[in-house]
Amino acid sequence: MCQLVRKLDTLLGLASQNTDTFRRLASWLVGNRLRILMYHSVSNNSKDPHAVAPSRFEQQMLALAAKGHEVISLGEGLRRLQGRQSLRRYVVLTFDDAYRDFLTNALPVLERFGYPATLFVPTGLVGGTATWDSYDPTKPLMDWDELREVHRRGVTIASHTVTHARLTECDERQLEYELRASLDTLRVRLGDVFPALSYPGGFYGPRERLAARQAGYVCAVGVASRWGNGTETDPFALRREKPMEFSRATLWSRLGSRRNEVNGDCLL
């Protein structure tokens, strides 16, 4: 209890010093936040702690409908944010890394519910495996034919850089390459793609936000925050939340997430 009081006190202190924090807190309290869910692999992969089992994924999609959430595209979410329209009950679904199990396990369920989704693709690794992943580097990624099929079936395709590099450790030249070449490749291969970026591992700072904007992106997503997004949110620092936490977003767990957000939370 003492810890809870201390956390509340810290929040109120921040709120009084920082207008953005106050606006975020106020809109969070009334529930006017755009929530963006972050998925990776949808599979029964016991090695990968970020994988969601197909049966669990289906339950989560059902829960969204049962709880009256409306699933919208990332583009529509961005328009609502920037147009200062109501955000309450809107949810965006995103999938990082372009695993093949998106096509086999996630897309059929999304289509059954009629939910739009955004897939972030590391363009230099298409058709290979998740070589960067310390949990299971053997997970297969879709090839270009499969990505074309996913795109044809209405999934929004966006960038997850070229090599899944940790952008904060790239020099200027590499950073520009990761951002520009991935978007160029997607456009050449697939045509109409949405210029959005998912920072690999959620690693970014002011330099990466600016570079993404200059490379022609309209928004970028990070990882792991249950604060959701409001009018104070920088479109190049959109907050996402892990789906397993979505259903148990209690006051306590939300206050706890503040620590993760400040410290930066790495998932991959």
Ligand SMILES: [Zn+2]
């Ligand atoms: Zn990733």
